[in-house]
Amino acid sequence: MNEWQPMLRHVAEVMPLNADETESIRTAMLAEAAAPRSTVDSRSHAGTLIGGVLALAVAAGLVAARSIEPAQVTSEPDVSQPAPAPPTENLRHLQFATPGGTRIIWQFDPQFSLREQTTP
Amino acid sequence: MAFDATTAQVETDTAQRLTALFDAHHRRLYSLAARMCRTRDDARDCVQETFLRAARHPGSIPVGASSEEAWLVRVLINICRDGWRRQAVRNQAQIEPERNDPGHEDAVIARSLVHMALDRLPPRRRAILVLYEIDGTGIQDIARMLGIAPVTVRWHLSRGRAQMSAILMGKLR
Numbered sequence: 001m002n003e004w005q006p007m008l009r010h011v012a013e014v015m016p017l018n019a020d021e022t023e024s025i026r027t028a029m030l031a032e033a034a035a036p037r038s039t040v041d042s043r044s045h046a047g048t049l050i051g052g053v054l055a056l057a058v059a060a061g062l063v064a065a066r067s068i069e070p071a072q073v074t075s076e077p078d079v080s081q082p083a084p085a086p087p088t089e090n091l092r093h094l095q096f097a098t099p100g101g102t103r104i105i106w107q108f109d110p111q112f113s114l115r116e117q118t119t120p
Numbered sequence: 121m122a123f124d125a126t127t128a129q130v131e132t133d134t135a136q137r138l139t140a141l142f143d144a145h146h147r148r149l150y151s152l153a154a155r156m157c158r159t160r161d162d163a164r165d166c167v168q169e170t171f172l173r174a175a176r177h178p179g180s181i182p183v184g185a186s187s188e189e190a191w192l193v194r195v196l197i198n199i200c201r202d203g204w205r206r207q208a209v210r211n212q213a214q215i216e217p218e219r220n221d222p223g224h225e226d227a228v229i230a231r232s233l234v235h236m237a238l239d240r241l242p243p244r245r246r247a248i249l250v251l252y253e254i255d256g257t258g259i260q261d262i263a264r265m266l267g268i269a270p271v272t273v274r275w276h277l278s279r280g281r282a283q284m285s286a287i288l289m290g291k292l293r
Contacts, residue, residue, distance in 0.1 A: 004284055014151050022146065028168055030139070
């Protein structure tokens with residue numbers, strides 16, 4: 001056992017509550033039990049009010065977020081369909097967009113002909 | 121009319137239950153509070169506040185002697201802890217007891233030193249040490265009262281003993 005433990009027990013001896021003190025606490029407790037709970041009610045009203053305001057704020061935020069979302073979606077390129085080719089005269093194009101939004105246009109040369117390769 | 125009679129009956133039942141609760145537990149609670157608080161007045165205030173909270177929320181007190189005692193002890197420790205925190209803020213610059221002052225008796229000095237050492241422990245550890253070392257409460261019972269695992273109680277006890285030893289033996293040398 002540590003040396004401080006007997007000292008702790010020795011100094012911790014308690015003089016009990018006297019009869020007046022005991023009765024005083026008991027009376028206060030019973031008076032509190034009989035008292036109307038007005039403070040609790042007002043707190044719960046305040047809590048309801050704050051909760052309502054928060055709920056309204058969240059709802060407003062959701063509505064605002066939804067109204068912004070479509071604009072963002074329409075700005076995205078449609079990668080499922082090939083992009084329409086710009087009007088050209090005799091040139092042939094093939095163009096499409098990558099998922100990252102990069103638009104690629106292949107232009108076919110009408111004059112192009114495959115030469116026969118000659119062996120040296 | 122019937123509503124009034126029912127309300128009156130509920131109030132009577134509550135008062136009876138609170139009175140029984142007070143009679144059954146106030147001595148033990150005061151004994152515990154007196155060992156955790158610096159002064160007798162602080163201890164009495166903590167006990168009174170505990171029973172006032174019981175009076176405000178009688179429906180939250182569990183049924184059964186053991187459970188209601190655990191509930192009251194938890195409330196008491198929380199109240200003491202709030203008091204210690206306020207006290208700690210007030211006592212930031214408090215001067216430690218003068219051991220050389222011939223006007224102080226040994227017992228007063230020893231009590232002051234023990235309380236000073238207890239004050240330096242974290243609130244939960246202090247409560248566990250007081251419950252175990254002074255009050256004689258078992259580890260399982262402390263764990264149940266505080267709603268923590270027995271292994272946590274043992275850990276706090278071990279750390280608390282080491283801290284008390286270091287603080288008190290350092291002061292007494």
